Amino acid sequence: xxxxxxxxxxxxxxxxxxxxxxxxxxxxxxxxxxxxxxxxxxxxxxxxxxxxxxxxxxxxxxxxxxxxxxxxxxxxxxxxxxxxxxxxxxxxxxxxxxxxxxxxxxxxxxxxxxxxxxxxxxxxxxxxxxxxxxxxxxxxxxxxxxxxxxxxxxxxxxxxxxxxxxxxxxxxxxxxxxxxxxxxxxxxxxxxxxxxxxxxxxxxxxxxxxxxxxxxxxxxxxxxxxxxxxxxxxxxxxxxxxxxxxxxxxxxxxxxxxxxxxxxxxxxxxxxxxxxxxxxxxxxxxxxxxxxxxxxxxxxxxxxxxxxxxxxxxxxxxxxxxxxxxxxxxxxxxxxxxxxxxxxxxxxxxxxxxxxxxxxxxxxxxxxxxxxxxxxxxxxx
Amino acid sequence: xxxxxxxxxxxxxxxxxxxxxxxxxxxxxxxxxxxxxxxxxxxxxxxxxxxxxxxxxxxxxxxxxxxxxxxxxxxxxxxxxxxxxxxxxxxxxxxxxxxxxxxxxxxxxxxxxxxxxxxxxxxxxxxxxxxxxxxxxxxxxxxxxxxxxxxxxxxxxxxxxxxxxxxxxxxxxxxxxxxxxxxxxxxxxxxxxxxxxxxxxxxxxxxxxxxxxxxxxxxxxxxxxxxxxxxxxxxxxxxxxxxxxxxxxxxxxxxxxxxxxxxxxxxxxxxxxxxxxxxxxxxxxxxxxxxxxxxxxxxxxxxxxxxxxxxxxxxxxxxxxxxxxxxxxxxxxxxxxxxxxxxxxxxxxxxxxxxxxxxxxxxxxxxxxxxxxxxxxxxxxxxxxxxxx
Numbered sequence: 001x002x003x004x005x006x007x008x009x010x011x012x013x014x015x016x017x018x019x020x021x022x023x024x025x026x027x028x029x030x031x032x033x034x035x036x037x038x039x040x041x042x043x044x045x046x047x048x049x050x051x052x053x054x055x056x057x058x059x060x061x062x063x064x065x066x067x068x069x070x071x072x073x074x075x076x077x078x079x080x081x082x083x084x085x086x087x088x089x090x091x092x093x094x095x096x097x098x099x100x101x102x103x104x105x106x107x108x109x110x111x112x113x114x115x116x117x118x119x120x121x122x123x124x125x126x127x128x129x130x131x132x133x134x135x136x137x138x139x140x141x142x143x144x145x146x147x148x149x150x151x152x153x154x155x156x157x158x159x160x161x162x163x164x165x166x167x168x169x170x171x172x173x174x175x176x177x178x179x180x181x182x183x184x185x186x187x188x189x190x191x192x193x194x195x196x197x198x199x200x201x202x203x204x205x206x207x208x209x210x211x212x213x214x215x216x217x218x219x220x221x222x223x224x225x226x227x228x229x230x231x232x233x234x235x236x237x238x239x240x241x242x243x244x245x246x247x248x249x250x251x252x253x254x255x256x257x258x259x260x261x262x263x264x265x266x267x268x269x270x271x272x273x274x275x276x277x278x279x280x281x282x283x284x285x286x287x288x289x290x291x292x293x294x295x296x297x298x299x300x301x302x303x304x305x306x307x308x309x310x311x312x313x314x315x316x317x318x319x320x321x322x323x324x325x326x327x328x329x330x331x332x333x334x335x336x337x338x339x340x341x342x343x344x345x346x347x348x349x350x351x352x353x354x355x356x357x358x359x360x361x362x363x364x365x366x367x368x369x370x371x372x373x374x375x376x377x378x379x380x381x
Numbered sequence: 382x383x384x385x386x387x388x389x390x391x392x393x394x395x396x397x398x399x400x401x402x403x404x405x406x407x408x409x410x411x412x413x414x415x416x417x418x419x420x421x422x423x424x425x426x427x428x429x430x431x432x433x434x435x436x437x438x439x440x441x442x443x444x445x446x447x448x449x450x451x452x453x454x455x456x457x458x459x460x461x462x463x464x465x466x467x468x469x470x471x472x473x474x475x476x477x478x479x480x481x482x483x484x485x486x487x488x489x490x491x492x493x494x495x496x497x498x499x500x501x502x503x504x505x506x507x508x509x510x511x512x513x514x515x516x517x518x519x520x521x522x523x524x525x526x527x528x529x530x531x532x533x534x535x536x537x538x539x540x541x542x543x544x545x546x547x548x549x550x551x552x553x554x555x556x557x558x559x560x561x562x563x564x565x566x567x568x569x570x571x572x573x574x575x576x577x578x579x580x581x582x583x584x585x586x587x588x589x590x591x592x593x594x595x596x597x598x599x600x601x602x603x604x605x606x607x608x609x610x611x612x613x614x615x616x617x618x619x620x621x622x623x624x625x626x627x628x629x630x631x632x633x634x635x636x637x638x639x640x641x642x643x644x645x646x647x648x649x650x651x652x653x654x655x656x657x658x659x660x661x662x663x664x665x666x667x668x669x670x671x672x673x674x675x676x677x678x679x680x681x682x683x684x685x686x687x688x689x690x691x692x693x694x695x696x697x698x699x700x701x702x703x704x705x706x707x708x709x710x711x712x713x714x715x716x717x718x719x720x721x722x723x724x725x726x727x728x729x730x731x732x733x734x735x736x737x738x739x740x741x742x743x744x745x746x747x748x749x750x751x752x753x754x755x756x757x758x759x760x761x762x763x764x765x766x767x768x769x770x
Contacts, residue, residue, distance in 0.1 A: 238403075328749055340756065348695075349755070350759075352691050353691055353752070357733055
């Protein structure tokens with residue numbers, strides 16, 4: 001398997017996904033070697049071999065952050081490489097060399113950064129290539145300014161792959177229409193979470209007589225944090241005792257702070273930055289909102305539901321295909337978003353039923369099923 | 382020599398419009414005319430018009446030998462009066478043949494029998510008056526919303542002067558007994574007609590199911606099943622939407638409806654009778670004792686389709702608690718709105734049982750989730766209450 005990040009080194013959902021999937025696969029008698037760029041951290045999950053290729057720490061980066069973060073935090077400067085495209089090319093060269101040392105039956109490349117390496121390994125080994133696509137360049141840029149170089153790599157990977165895995169029917173349609181992938185080549189395998197991790201999270205206190213409405217995610221146009229603030233302003237007109245907590249960092253932070261000030265709600269909005277232990281924040285929340293402009297899956301919604309938080313998800317998301325006990329709203333319809341937030345805060349039976357049924361539903365989804373479905377795709381490749 | 386007792390239930394609710402928290406205090410127009418018209422147009426085109434025609438043809442063809450019963454709620458009559466008077470006219474034409482009996486019920490298809498006996502009586506009287514005006518008929522037989530039944534409800538119905546009432550043919554109540562006889566309510570003279578749910582649901586639920594061993598069901602086969610039955614009456618009660626909406630025209634449902642009378646009347650032991658004829662012909666064989674609430678809804682056949690989860694209970698308690706205020710205010714517009722908000726469908730939309738699996742609760746349901754249904758209802762109710770002060 002080829003991937004770009006793996007816990008404890010991660011910046012988004014991809015690392016978490018790779019961890020959950022490989023762990024469940026290895027329980028089903030699958031031998032995995034995981035190739036990823038050098039991180040400078042020790043990564044040894046215990047159930048599979050992780051090979052960090054290359055030597056330079058500055059080469060490593062998470063795409064979404066590295067191309068757009070420019071000095072918004074020290075952490076970003078020191079960890080994320082500046083020339084992301086060179087890093088992808090280096091990873092491709094080094095992964096090919098590393099793969100020559102390994103024995104394998106299937107190559108599985110996770111997202112576009114690993115596609116060039118996957119294609120090259122397929123060429124020299126003759127083994128089938130499966131690619132997973134968790135988001136496309138169109139999603140990440142909110143359809144505004146996709147990078148053509150990345151789109152080309154995505155297209156090439158999807159073309160060369162024997163099978164394509166994606167995380168929702170919502171994504172499948174995008175791949176079929178935007179990348180001309182034949183629908184019969186695509187398998188939908190949803191995401192899962194480790195439910196117990198959230199059910200047991202400790203409760204944090206803000207120490208205020210306010211109800212907390214939570215947003216988590218990178219502060220990028222894809223995740224729709226600006227719509228969250230617009231809805232917040234509308235909620236606060238009706239209900240002053242509400243606090244809007246935004247967990248995550250990203251290039252939009254300065255503009256979001258300005259927007260909160262402009263809306264006159266900065267007293268009620270807390271930007272807490274990127275947090276390792278998001279589960280603590282779920283425990284604080286009375287309501288979770290995922291207002292993404294385009295969300296291929298939206299694993300955070302499952303995490304929130306497993307944390308007993310009533311959840312509102314964007315209609316442009318994959319997660320709404322697997323859970324029904326949540327509200328679905330158009331990301332641009334901030335009036336309706338506010339209506340639903342207020343409803344959850346105001347009517348106790350609504351919160352109670354959504355919490356109870358949402359937990360029951362989301363906690364049933366597990367990696368074991370996902371691993372089974374992935375193995376099925378391997379056998380088709 | 383059992384009598385076939387066909388009875389069709391005709392109802393559409395007055396649906397609420399999308400009403401947000403920002404509408405509270407600004408807008409007391411709660412109902413969505415456009416959406417109601419959308420559903421009404423569809424149901425009229427797919428069911429009422431073609432089914433009424435088939436039934437009228439059968440009545441004319443069999444010269445008084447084909448009979449059946451209708452219940453028609455006040456809310457659907459109002460909608461037909463407003464948008465499709467010619468469809469209402471076709472119902473009237475059926476009633477005028479003398480072969481169609483009408484049942485009374487609560488005007489608003491409401492859960493008022495769970496609010497108070499007084500309110501229940503008021504809504505039944507309102508329905509009775511409407512029937513008198515529209516059809517010139519005073520019914521003898523009563524059907525409560527979704528066949529809601531208990532000993533107490535039966536007593537209240539008897540007190541209002543009705544001779545018989547509809548009930549689900551519950552296995553645990555009937556036990557070894559057959560639904561194909563006339564029964565009596567506990568400690569009462571009120572006759573109880575028990576629905577033969579197996580035979581009724583062969584048409585209402587299973588007719589178009591290709592997984593069913595009996596598919597395709599033809600009228601001759603069905604008539605042969607009926608001919609094998611021993612008893613006084615075969616109570617085939619179902620929603621009228623069965624014809625054309627639950628089963629679309631291309632399933633052959635209208636052919637089935639049209640050929641059933643002829644096929645059944647080929648058997649000398651079978652005949653069609655109205656419920657009133659049946660209860661005057663047959664003495665009750667035994668007593669029905671149901672101390673708790675039962676209904677014909679879902680597999681549970683109890684109140685749980687409307688009043689199970691916290692949202693449903695809360696919404697219902699809120700609307701129920703307004704009775705005293707409403708009676709004091711005596712504002713006819715507000716009274717009508719209060720009662721329209723009691724329509725059982727609003728609570729049905731909030732049901733979370735099996736909702737994720739996609740089932741019959743989705744039918745005619747314009748909400749994405751039960752949570753949307755509750756939120757919308759509570760926003761409306763909050764506004765409604767604020768205007769009572």
